[in-house]
Amino acid sequence: MLRPLTNPITMAIPVKKEAPVATEERASVFGVFSATNVKRIAGGLLMFFFISAAHGLTPDEQSMLDWIDAHQDEAIKLLEETVNIGSGTMNHAGVRAVGDVMASSMEDLGMAIEWIDMPPEVDRAGHLVARKGGIGAKFLLIGHLDTVFEADDTFQAFTREGNVATGPGISDMKSGNVVLVYALKALAEAGVLEDIPIAVVFTGDEEKPGKPLEVARKDLIDAGKWADIALGFEGAITTEDSDWATIARRSSSSWILETTGTQAHSSAIFSERVGAGAINEAARILSRFYEDVRGDYGLTFNAGTIQGGTTVTYDSAQNRGSTFGKTNVVPSTATVHGGIRALTPEQLAASKTAMLEVVADHLPNTTATLTFEDSYPPMAPTEGNRALADQLSQINEELGRGPMKIWDPLRRGAADIAFVAPYTDALAGLGALGEGGHTPHESLELDSMGLAIKRAALLIHRLATTSNTNQ
Numbered sequence: 001m002l003r004p005l006t007n008p009i010t011m012a013i014p015v016k017k018e019a020p021v022a023t024e025e026r027a028s029v030f031g032v033f034s035a036t037n038v039k040r041i042a043g044g045l046l047m048f049f050f051i052s053a054a055h056g057l058t059p060d061e062q063s064m065l066d067w068i069d070a071h072q073d074e075a076i077k078l079l080e081e082t083v084n085i086g087s088g089t090m091n092h093a094g095v096r097a098v099g100d101v102m103a104s105s106m107e108d109l110g111m112a113i114e115w116i117d118m119p120p121e122v123d124r125a126g127h128l129v130a131r132k133g134g135i136g137a138k139f140l141l142i143g144h145l146d147t148v149f150e151a152d153d154t155f156q157a158f159t160r161e162g163n164v165a166t167g168p169g170i171s172d173m174k175s176g177n178v179v180l181v182y183a184l185k186a187l188a189e190a191g192v193l194e195d196i197p198i199a200v201v202f203t204g205d206e207e208k209p210g211k212p213l214e215v216a217r218k219d220l221i222d223a224g225k226w227a228d229i230a231l232g233f234e235g236a237i238t239t240e241d242s243d244w245a246t247i248a249r250r251s252s253s254s255w256i257l258e259t260t261g262t263q264a265h266s267s268a269i270f271s272e273r274v275g276a277g278a279i280n281e282a283a284r285i286l287s288r289f290y291e292d293v294r295g296d297y298g299l300t301f302n303a304g305t306i307q308g309g310t311t312v313t314y315d316s317a318q319n320r321g322s323t324f325g326k327t328n329v330v331p332s333t334a335t336v337h338g339g340i341r342a343l344t345p346e347q348l349a350a351s352k353t354a355m356l357e358v359v360a361d362h363l364p365n366t367t368a369t370l371t372f373e374d375s376y377p378p379m380a381p382t383e384g385n386r387a388l389a390d391q392l393s394q395i396n397e398e399l400g401r402g403p404m405k406i407w408d409p410l411r412r413g414a415a416d417i418a419f420v421a422p423y424t425d426a427l428a429g430l431g432a433l434g435e436g437g438h439t440p441h442e443s444l445e446l447d448s449m450g451l452a453i454k455r456a457a458l459l460i461h462r463l464a465t466t467s468n469t470n471q
């Protein structure tokens with residue numbers, strides 16, 4: 001169950017404003033105070049506290065929240081429908097089919113819908129993009145259509161038990177997609193969507209991005225360059241008695257270290273002619289990475305697998321290899337495949353330079369090369385992102401949940417929003433509350449959908465309103 005984070009009874013009483021007040025919207029987020037319960041006990045002291053807690057809401061916002069309460073079940077139906085369409089990244093037809101469902105649910109909003117195909121060599125389904133014009137701050141809303149569960153996986157269906165539903169991609173991130181669309185619907189129903197310029201990008205290959213990334217992420221990046229504010233709808237985080245905002249995500253790159261040495265009888269190792277051997281050179285480098293490069297907050301690197309000997313095969317795509325070597329032969333080759341994560345582009349660049357410097361410092365009669373492959377860039381914790389989190393935190397409080405803390409990016413993986421973060425303010429984690437992503441136990445707390453839709457709709461509305469008054 002979605003737990004209330006702030007006891008409304010003990011909350012400080014904010015100044016009451018003229019605007020009509022929220023009563024039922026907090027009902028859905030407080031399990032114990034269902035909408036009907038609140039109505040039944042309305043009129044007393046309790047109602048006063050509920051009213052007071054919702055002081056910031058305008059009539060438009062109130063009508064949005066009412067609409068969301070009335071349509072949460074409809075949103076869950078859309079979630080069920082899309083979860084029941086298998087859409088593993090390589091199941092192109094499935095990804096496209098989920099895109100079709102999301103497209104038709106956005107068509108009524110007056111958005112121009114476009115399916116962007118990828119060139120055949122990228123071998124991905126493509127992306128769904130929906131756009132509408134307007135004035136003021138431009139919003140980019142990001143979701144993804146694919147899941148990690150391919151067509152041959154046994155985990156295929158939506159099943160519900162009370163408030164918890166399980167299904168492939170239910171948390172990562174079909175619920176987020178639905179939250180995104182229902183936030184737009186709520187804005188439209190309240191009559192405040194029309195003026196807001198919006199691009200929605202649902203990528204079709206978030207779980208296994210197509211290569212080259214310049215092609216597979218071009219449309220997302222273009223949308224990021226256009227936007228002023230990017231919002232990512234992957235799962236929200238509620239833990240340790242708090243809701244958490246995601247203003248930063250670390251990058252994800254991989255590296256391959258290849259060393260060579262002079263193959264010879266082991267009796268001659270360390271001699272001027274034979275030198276140290278390929279495996280000692282690899283060990284030197286890894287040890288220096290650990291001693292000299294490690295330590296910066298936000299930077300981690302991992303040597304994931306190592307092969308060394310006189311004959312080595314390694315397939316980096318399959319992360320699989322074989323080695324042959326003998327205890328009495330100096331090894332001629334070693335291959336190490338690893339990963340690296342950083343918090344900012346500067347940190348990533350500086351770490352790569354430091355690693356390359358270590359590599360260049362060879363042991364006798366060895367060579368080494370280090371190559372990097374970037375997958376996700378970092379989404380750095382900028383002041384702009386922090387300001388978005390402040391707004392969301394305030395909204396969260398008005399919804400009776402208490403302030404949001406800033407989530408440590410070391411505790412979260414990379415995401416598509418990072419591709420646009422260099423060009424726009426960005427906030428991630430606007431989806432619903434789930435767990436077990438990428439496992440056959442992936443589940444979602446269904447009553448967190450309404451809360452997530454409310455947070456997103458209010459955030460977009462307020463940011464749009466502020467940007468328009470500032471013009």
Ligand SMILES: [Zn+2]
Pocket residue numbers: 172207437438
């Ligand atoms: Zn995922």
